[in-house]
Amino acid sequence: MSDIEEHRKKIEEITLEMIKLLKTRTDVAKQIGDAKASLGMTVTDEEREDALRNQVTKLCKEIDLDQSTALKFLNFLFNESVKVQSDNKQTHLSVFLKAKALEEEGKKIIHLEVGEPDFQPPKEVKTALEEVYDKGYGKYGPAKGITELRKALASWVSEYESETQYTEENILVCPGARFAVYLAITTLLNPGDEIIVIEPAWPAYKDCALNAGIKVRTIKTTLETKWEPSIEQINNAINENTKMIILNYPNNPTGKILPKKIQDNIIEIAREYDLYVLSDEIYSEYANDDWKSVLLYGYEKSIITKSFSKSHAMTGFRIGYAIAEPSIIEKMSKLQALSLTNVSEPIQYVALKALAADPDFTSIIKSRLKALVESAKDIGLEFIEPDGAMYLFAKTKHKNFDATKFSEKLLEHGVAIAPGEGFGDYKEFFRITAIDETKLKEGMTILDTVLKESYE
Ligand code: PMP
Numbered sequence: 001m002s003d004i005e006e007h008r009k010k011i012e013e014i015t016l017e018m019i020k021l022l023k024t025r026t027d028v029a030k031q032i033g034d035a036k037a038s039l040g041m042t043v044t045d046e047e048r049e050d051a052l053r054n055q056v057t058k059l060c061k062e063i064d065l066d067q068s069t070a071l072k073f074l075n076f077l078f079n080e081s082v083k084v085q086s087d088n089k090q091t092h093l094s095v096f097l098k099a100k101a102l103e104e105e106g107k108k109i110i111h112l113e114v115g116e117p118d119f120q121p122p123k124e125v126k127t128a129l130e131e132v133y134d135k136g137y138g139k140y141g142p143a144k145g146i147t148e149l150r151k152a153l154a155s156w157v158s159e160y161e162s163e164t165q166y167t168e169e170n171i172l173v174c175p176g177a178r179f180a181v182y183l184a185i186t187t188l189l190n191p192g193d194e195i196i197v198i199e200p201a202w203p204a205y206k207d208c209a210l211n212a213g214i215k216v217r218t219i220k221t222t223l224e225t226k227w228e229p230s231i232e233q234i235n236n237a238i239n240e241n242t243k244m245i246i247l248n249y250p251n252n253p254t255g256k257i258l259p260k261k262i263q264d265n266i267i268e269i270a271r272e273y274d275l276y277v278l279s280d281e282i283y284s285e286y287a288n289d290d291w292k293s294v295l296l297y298g299y300e301k302s303i304i305t306k307s308f309s310k311s312h313a314m315t316g317f318r319i320g321y322a323i324a325e326p327s328i329i330e331k332m333s334k335l336q337a338l339s340l341t342n343v344s345e346p347i348q349y350v351a352l353k354a355l356a357a358d359p360d361f362t363s364i365i366k367s368r369l370k371a372l373v374e375s376a377k378d379i380g381l382e383f384i385e386p387d388g389a390m391y392l393f394a395k396t397k398h399k400n401f402d403a404t405k406f407s408e409k410l411l412e413h414g415v416a417i418a419p420g421e422g423f424g425d426y427k428e429f430f431r432i433t434a435i436d437e438t439k440l441k442e443g444m445t446i447l448d449t450v451l452k453e454s455y456e
Pocket of ligand 1: 115116175176177178179202248252280282306307308309315319320
């Protein structure tokens with residue numbers, strides 16, 4: 001055998017051995033996952049991860065292996081464990097699907113779990129839908145979006161959200177903010193890179209990262225600290241692999257807006273460590289006056305995601321957008337072109353008309369949130385009053401309250417809520433959406449009754 005053939009044979013054997021070891025490791029990870037679930041422990045345990053990371057670093061020194069390669073490989077292994085251990089997590093989406101199935105069987109359900117406004121888009125949307133055929137929107141179009149819409153969005157953003165003059169080069173029209181988040185995480189980062197997510201958080205940030213082989217460092221915030229991360233927590237989560245921090249204020253699920261000082265500090269840290277800031281500002285239209293867009297910092301590595309889903313009550317139309325430097329937009333648009341060519345042109349036209357209509361849904365959401373807060377106070381739930389968005393993230397006064405079990409029981413009584421475990425390590429919390437006040441009242445009365453029956 002020649003030298004190269006011998007080496008190739010060896011590399012094959014090693015690779016196959018590694019795959020067998022991966023299978024063994026995955027099986028053990030599943031067993032650990034089952035044990036964690038029965039003990040009520042969280043999937044990710046940063047301390048355990050750090051301990052293993054230290055051992056790997058030590059070993060690399062002993063055997064003279066490049067540490068960053070080994071740590072990226074370790075991040076891949078961590079992600080695989082998280083995936084097999086997260087299979088049975090209950091999220092607002094899984095409850096929603098169960099609720100829908102019950103409705104199909106003829107049961108009446110009050111949806112307090114959904115993440116969408118329950119009112120109609122502006123009426124201009126209806127007219128635009130009628131116009132679209134005659135106007136000839138309906139062919140393939142540019143991947144970044146039709147120029148009229150990108151221009152309109154750029155001037156809207158420049159006028160309402162920032163002091164900077166943006167152009168269409170800063171805008172990427174996407175099929176919803178979800179896809180914009182996916183594009184940003186997938187195209188700007190590489191497998192083995194790390195991102196910081198402040199929990200409680202909308203689950204897709206973590207899921208997008210897991211899907212792209214990116215390690216998530218979570219920062220856990222608490223009700224007691226008003227859902228505010230400390231600067232120390234953020235600094236501690238940063239290492240040489242950290243490439244992005246995700247912000248989402250007003251927050252889903254807490255409705256929190258960060259105090260200006262903390263947000264200023266986070267952007268300063270991002271600048272210092274050259275991190276991307278992905279700021280998901282989808283609820284900015286439903287915010288109180290304290291809210292400050294990340295656009296106002298003029299940070300060149302920021303990506304802002306927004307959506308017609310919330311601002312114009314157009315969830316099913318699937319249209320949102322990202323605002324960033326042209327070089328970032330370029331990278332994101334390449335994957336968009338590859339995966340879906342362009343956002344449906346008729347829908348882009350409708351969005352253009354909806355933007356011009358400039359509806360003010362803020363007052364509707366505010367009065368619903370107020371009603372929700374009052375009702376939650378009457379019931380004796382514990383929470384921080386939301387500064388914006390359209391939710392309340394609450395727990396009860398009962399010790400060891402299991403919100404997942406409670407949400408299952410409540411669903412049997414015709415009310416759906418979102419269990420806190422979908423947003424991180426918050427098994428005792430649940431999220432309630434501020435819906436139409438009559439239905440909300442009915443839902444909250446049932447919630448109160450089931451709570452009393454179960455725990456008092
Ligand atoms: N970000 C957050 C924080 C959300 O809550 C949601 C949807 N509920 C999205 C993004 C996705 O929005 P879209 O419908 O635009 O994809």
